[in-house]
Amino acid sequence: MQTDISVRHLYKTYGDGFQALKDINLEIYRGEIFALLGPNGAGKTTLISIICGIVNLSDGEVEAAGFDIKRQYRQARQAIGLVPQELNTDSFETVWNAVSFSRGLFGKAPNPDHIEKILKALSLWDKRNNRIMSLSGGMKRRVMIAKALSHEPQILFLDEPTAGVDVELRRDMWEMVRQLRESGVTIILTTHYIEEAEEMADRIGVIRQGEIILVEEKDLLMSKLGKKELRLQLQHTLEKLPGELTLEPIELSEDGHELIYTFDSQQEQAGVARLLRTLGDLGIEYRDIQTRESSLEDIFVGLVHE
């Protein structure tokens, strides 16, 4: 697999002494969607800003598309498109001019056909002669994406792309990101919406207090860290948990109506059979059984609070 982003022993300490990133090591492969998750202030935006050249690194090495971001910054930056978190736009410019400006800034010869293609794909074509200040928030977000795509980057950074965006636009964006990946673009997105990472990402990295604490294939992560929960609705309420069951990771709900058994989905399923057998032996009857798999959100909350 070709590596598009390679981060080695990256450190960042801000002027006020705040250590934003500590020994970050990360490889992102060509054509994947990589989701970077982490609570506010964990260092997601700092990491992206360093790779894109907006923030200077303190120590370490970063390569983008095989080019060192300091020594070969021209090639490295030309390969990158960035959609930042905040909606920063030139209010007085028209959509067309703003997007064309970005293309030129990134060193590409004018190509009206390409700009037209992007604007149409992002449903901005009708607004091309409008000043950006006259657009809605969602439309401004689209303009920022169009700017980032104007120079045909190999790598696209989306920093909280769907923050404050309505459901329909979010779905549109997911669709667009998928299409971009199919065309071979590497996509790195940070997000607060775990749902988004779960829906889109091939791999997931979790950052906490400036350290990458985990990088894993999404599916593997789900099965590795995912917990399963078995809930048994009892026919008759129990006063307390019978002694035979206290060794198991099992709880009795407060009203005594439910038994809740948690187990790793990795574990062989013998536990469930054993539990059900024991219940049968004890003569405890149940009306219903439910199992639930933990979502990425639960996993995430579990990880960052460890």
Add this chain to the structure above:
Amino acid sequence: MNFYGVRAIYNFEMARMKRTLMQSVLSPVISTCLYFVVFGSAIGTRMGDIDGIDYGAYIIPGLVMLSLLMQSISNAAFGIYMPKFSGTIYEVLSAPVSYFEVVLGYVGAAASKSVILGLIILATARLFVDYTVLHPFWMLSFLVLTSVTFSLFGFIIGIWADGFEKLQIVPMMIVTPLVFLGGTFYSIDMLPPIWQTISLFNPVVYLISGFRWAFYGVSDVHIAISIGMTLVFLIACMVTIWYIFRTGYRLRS
């Protein structure tokens, strides 16, 4: 060299001038006209010649310099301050453009505007007073050199400023007094000796003196010193900008 990048910044800035034609061209032209009417036609007729030059004509180089300095500084300062203020600076910082190319784009555009403005003011002045340009080459050289130098200076102010107030402070509080006391309306020779010496610490004296020499062949200080001082200031601005970019001061944390 990222030619398209420089062109994009340059065109973007020039488009901004077109959008703000009233403010960036019309208003300096009008205020200069007012000076000509008041000092040139009204009061000037009652005043004698200075160094053998009619007073109305005598103040032209100084008035052009006044607009040139003010506009160079405020154009360049605003040009780089606005993206910083609105946050769109991220795009320039993440683009494959070198420091030199960024400066070339922003300062090039600001200086171009100033040169255009200077020529417009000179053309307008013609409507009020008759003047000659003895050394057209040096006149244009001074025009361009001053525009570039003070656009660089404005660029530094734009990076340094962290509020609109600071953006205005330098042109209003420092440059305007320096220009008024720099011999726009009088010859330094007319001052008492002590003020003549003090005036020599005012960098604008050298600019106006050199510029006036290009018009009429008379100057307060030798033309070589004028050019030398302007170049010194130009180099000082370049070194400051080089330092700003090298350290990332107020641009890259």
